[in-house]
Amino acid sequence: MKNLKSGLLFLLSVSALGGKAQNLLNLTDWVVGTGGITGLAQNGLTSENQREWGIGPYGTQVILWKGSPSGDENGDGGFDSSYFIINNQKTYRYTVWLKKTNSNDGISYLGCAPGVTTLAGVANNNPYFWYGDLPELNKWYLVVGYVHGSNDPSTTNFGGIYDGLTGKKVVSTTDFKFASNTTATQHRSYLFYDPNINDRQYFYGPRVEEVNGNEPTISALLGNPVGAGDSYFAGKVGIKTQTPGDYDLAVNGKIRSHEIKVETSGWADYVFEEDYKLPTLEETEKFIRKNGHLSEVPKATEVEANGISLGEMNKVLLKKIEELTLQVIELNKTVQKQDDKIKSLDRL
Numbered sequence: 618m619k620n621l622k623s624g625l626l627f628l629l630s631v632s633a634l635g636g637k638a639q640n641l642l643n644l645t646d647w648v649v650g651t652g653g654i655t656g657l658a659q660n661g662l663t664s665e666n667q668r669e670w671g672i673g674p675y676g677t678q679v680i681l682w683k684g685s686p687s688g689d690e691n692g693d694g695g696f697d698s699s700y701f702i703i704n705n706q707k708t709y710r711y712t713v714w715l716k717k718t719n720s721n722d723g724i725s726y727l728g729c730a731p732g733v734t735t736l737a738g739v740a741n742n743n744p745y746f747w748y749g750d751l752p753e754l755n756k757w758y759l760v761v762g763y764v765h766g767s768n769d770p771s772t773t774n775f776g777g778i779y780d781g782l783t784g785k786k787v788v789s790t791t792d793f794k795f796a797s798n799t800t801a802t803q804h805r806s807y808l809f810y811d812p813n814i815n816d817r818q819y820f821y822g823p824r825v826e827e828v829n830g831n832e833p834t835i836s837a838l839l840g841n842p843v844g845a846g847d848s849y850f851a852g853k854v855g856i857k858t859q860t861p862g863d864y865d866l867a868v869n870g871k872i873r874s875h876e877i878k879v880e881t882s883g884w885a886d887y888v889f890e891e892d893y894k895l896p897t898l899e900e901t902e903k904f905i906r907k908n909g910h911l912s913e914v915p916k917a918t919e920v921e922a923n924g925i926s927l928g929e930m931n932k933v934l935l936k937k938i939e940e941l942t943l944q945v946i947e948l949n950k951t952v953q954k955q956d957d958k959i960k961s962l963d964r965l
Contacts, residue, residue, distance in 0.1 A: 639826040639833065641701050641709075642804055649680060656699050657823075660684075660807045661692030673821050674714045674757035674781045675840040682820040686723065686811040693723060694818055695807035700730065701825070703802050705795035706766045708828040711746065712838060713806045714781070714821040716757045721750045723811025725818060727760045727790075732799035736765065736772045736792055745805075746776050747790040757781035757821075759838055763828070764802070765794040784839045830859055881928035885936035888943065895943055911937060 643656030651667050653659035659666040665685050673679035684694015703709060713727055728745035735741060746762025762776040776790035795802075804825050808818040826832040853861040861867035887893060896904075896912075904912050913933050915925065 639824075639831060641703075641825040641827075642698050642823055644823070647680060647682075653696065657696040658699075660695040660697065660809075662687055662689075665692070665694045666696075671819065674716075674759070679821065684808040684818040684820070686808065686814055686816050688812055688814045690810050690812045693808040693811045693816075695726070695820060696805075696823070698804040698823070698825075700801040700803050702800060703795070704766075704827075705797060705799045706768055708763060708765050708769065709802070709825055710828050710832060711762045711764070711804055711825050713760055713804070713823040714757055714819075715751060715760055715806070716755070716819040716821075717751050717808075717816070718755050718819075719816045720813050721754065722813040722816055723818075724748050724809050725751060726805065726807040726809060727762055728805040729762070729764055729793065730801070730803040730805070732796050732802060733764055733793035734796055736774070736794055738794070740796070741793065744793050746792070747778065747788070752778070752780070752787050758787075759835075760790070760806075761835065762790050763792045765792060767795045767797045767799070769794060779835065779839060781839065784836070877927075879928040879931070881932060883932060885932055885939055888936055888939040895940060898944055898948075913937075 646654035646656070647668065648654075649668050649670065652663040653666065654668075661684070665687055667683045667685065668680050669683060670678055671681040671683075673681060682694075682696070686693035711727065711729055715725055715727075717725060726745050726748045728743075728748075731742045731744065733741055733744050747760055751758050758781055759779040761779065763774075765771055774789060774792040776792050777786040778788035778790060779785065780787050802825075804823055806820055806823060808816075811818075822838075824838075853865055853867070855861040855867045855869075857869040858867050888895075901911075908916075910916055913936070915923075
């Protein structure tokens with residue numbers, strides 16, 4: 618029931634096969650049949666390409682594209698999409714669900730058309746985001762690749778292969794960059810060179826979309842949209858920001874919560890160890906006069922620029938409280954001795 622609910626929510630939210638939505642691929646004719654369809658040319662023989670009802674990645678009955686090797690060890694199923702127009706200065710994401718059964722013979726592929734370079738700027742005339750064996754047989758994986766804009770200086774590969782059950786990224790894939798004169802591209806996903814006629818490779822939900830913040834999230838493509846119970850986000854999450862940076866969760870706004878638990882280590886109780894060198898009040902005063910803040914506590918300018926880590930800051934503050942407590946105890950002992958001395962003098 619959970620898988621059914623996730624699958625329905627996914628289909629409603631991104632219209633994987635019921636319409637184009639943000640998808641640049643034409644899947645109108647993704648219906649039961651054999652061979653290619655409008656917008657998707659077959660890879661291999663017609664007998665090696667069937668579309669039939671089966672259980673998809675969300676545990677629901679859907680129409681799957683099935684690759685059935687003939688034994689010729691050539692193209693054994695899959696498709697080349699028709700070319701579609703793109704803006705080479707923008708980034709696009711290519712995805713497809715794949716499942717292989719029976720054996721790891723042959724090679725699975727996800728790629729795009731020529732007209733791209735590596736992220737280092739080297740031309741590639743036969744570009745594949747990934748090719749090889751899926752991590753496990755009889756299991757759905759979402760394969761994701763990106764082509765960056767031609768003027769994008771990024772050298773980070775964002776693509777990956779995601780486990781359809783856990784949602785975790787289990788393999789990294791290779792990103793590309795559009796050449797400055799590229800105006801159109803295509804989606805390519807195959808099974809190739811498989812001599813085993815008992816093997817099957819299943820394809821579902823091929824997509825290409827511009828990466829502009831309106832495209833379905835990877836979490837949604839994994840069938841785990843927000844509001845569908847416990848959610849796993851395989852990538853970084855930004856709320857009211859498109860640049861989470863080094864943070865797994867970045868929020869450009871206020872957060873309200875009943876409780877926040879910060880896990881940390883190196884708690885400051887070592888201050889109470891006998892061999893700890895407690896700074897004197899004179900040393901503390903000297904540091905403050907010179908630096909304008911307590912030792913180990915960041916300056917106001919640093920906090921304004923970078924914020925603070927709650928875990929680390931709490932450790933520092935606890936350390937200062939414990940040091941201050943010990944200093945007050947020592948000061949109290951001194952005051953007590955002086956008081957006793959004054960009382961003894963009064964008796965004379």
